[in-house]
Amino acid sequence: MSNEWMIYLLKVSSVQAIFFLFYHLLLRKETTWHVRRGYLLTTLLISWRIPLIEFPHLSTIQEKIPTYSQNTIEWEYWEEPIQMLSTNSPDIDWVFNIYLAFVALMLIKMLISVVYVLFLKAKSKKVETYQQQVVYIHPSVHLAFTWGRWVFLSPELLEKQERREIILHEFVHRNQGHTIDLILSEIVCAWLWFNPFVFFHFKAIKENHEYLADQGVLSQGVDELSYQQLLLNTAFKTSFWEVHGFGNSTIKKRIKMINFSNNKNYWKWGLLLPYSLLILWLFSNNPIVFAQHKGETHVEQLGDSLFTKIENHFVERKGTGSFESLNKGELDFIFPLDNPEISSGYGYRKHPFTKKKKFHKGVDFKAPKGTPVYAVEDGVVIAISTVGADGKKKGYGNFIVIKHASGYHSMYAQLEKFQEDVLKGKKEIKKGTQIATVGSSGQSTGPHLHFEVKKDGENIDPMTVLKKK
Incomplete structure (x- = not known):
């Protein structure tokens, strides 16, 4: 602290x-x-x-997140996953x-x-x-x-x-x-x-x-x-x-x-008014960028604008992203890491920074930097976000979103780096395929994987669907 x-x-x-x-x-x-x-x-x-x-940065990002015919998910980036480890x-x-x-x-x-x-x-x-x-x-x-x-x-x-x-x-x-x-x-x-x-x-x-x-x-x-x-x-x-x-x-x-x-x-x-607004913009906590994506508005936490210059961009996927070649049988989610160790679970907790009670929408898995991260089920990559080399930004940092059958989506955040084939545009991902490695990007005080699952657009406790490989 x-x-x-x-x-x-x-x-x-x-x-x-x-x-x-x-x-x-x-x-x-x-x-x-x-x-x-x-x-x-x-x-x-x-x-x-x-x-x-928390002061809104009024600029607008025009990059597009690719959409698919199967109800593209709208992730809410208000939650700030934090690995509750002391690195002092x-x-x-x-x-x-x-x-x-x-x-x-x-x-x-x-x-x-x-x-x-x-x-x-x-x-x-x-x-x-x-x-x-x-x-x-x-x-x-x-x-x-x-x-x-x-x-x-x-x-x-x-x-x-x-x-x-x-x-x-x-x-x-x-x-x-x-x-x-x-x-x-x-x-x-x-x-x-x-x-x-x-x-x-x-x-x-x-x-x-x-x-x-x-x-x-x-x-x-x-x-x-x-x-x-x-x-x-x-x-x-x-x-x-x-x-x-x-x-x-x-x-x-x-x-x-x-x-x-x-x-x-x-x-x-x-001159004091514009001067004060400039100071407010430079030093306010968690400035927000409103990004327009094909008529939809997504809100992303970008972090401290002066101390960390965010270079957040979305990598546009190629193709239509069909599920036709994926397994349509019963879904069987596996853990995204080998030998997973939970450091922060799903649900309300005391925020380490604000000390306020806040809902944690995912699960944090503690793991060394560079640990392989696997897709939990067959799916299609619909979004990748990178934050630059230093990796010390607020929010989810490097993350990837995969859409699965039956209305499920999974998100893997705080990553170090992505697999080359995923970064170059690979869409269809098989269960158990390595997609990235554990890192500490975004708002994080130690290497870990922040993992979320949504069912029909609503967050659910990932532990209710995960099974060990």
Whole structure:
């Protein structure tokens, strides 16, 4: 499971980095502070959701699956057969354990900060200030900072002439709930500590909070020039524990933004929609291709479009595909493998990736890569699908569908390669003929054969018809 989680984290990090680059290149000089706040927080959080979204790829495949007069089957490719074997190597587990150790350290550091603020509040003196607003006074506080609904001040600040402006600044942080943004951002930073862009993102959120607070102070009638002078005169080092402090942003940037004329280029925000759709298409989970085949619509799982470029194509069969030369007697299905060993049966099971209860429409047989796969009965090959050399795609991977008499169809998936005569167009297959070899193509964590049987278009438990050779 650790390798799947690590792949997911890499996708989340990639989405977050792309969203941040859009902000850095186009939006960081915009003066729409509240909109910027919404963008920074939303994109940081939605980066976790996008890799889990099933988003339809809207292109259409026009290749044809050959049809026959005997009711060509319509296979449903929604089910994702998975070999329930662990292939996590010790190296991967060690890396994952190191990753979790750093996550734990960062979360512990964050928890210590919260405990310290609670301790500070308990030891502080409660004082009413402007408009009966409550603040907390403690000698260890450097000037002023805000955490949640609590504003902390140093005793010296109450004696300063410019205390009103500083307190108003902290009240803006409190009233706009900036601490919530920072807590969520720090949690994300803890889980994505290996990604430098997430810390740039966090820094941008904090800077934007300061711009919002400065704007809030000036909107209450404070003189702009005197406020800028106050910023320059505030020689201040922020305490390690302080979440929002009056002097904790770069003074030069804040003064520059105060003097910035309204910079609202709405065309930049207009680019966000196609940009977001592109990210969604690239990183969404299991994009679907709608393929039109002679008036029928088949839906196929194709997998992650960025990390695995699918080269899925159907090999068109030659001829009409008649059953006249096949055995029309009683069907007697054999096992598709020698010495079969079942690793996942037919019916409902807990999906290893989504952890949701899902119906498994076939049987998984565990076998070494290269093990011969045999046709379970006489039949006609009606479809072959290949996914390319790397074989690490989602869905069924390399598979073959054979139509039998009496309304039966069998499908053999996750294959390594097909027999040459089958690949070159052999239609009629006799029972026991080798058609392919076991592989691990498609969504698979180990070599196995995923095998399905349909009767009159409905999936049935393959074990009810299989007999050993």
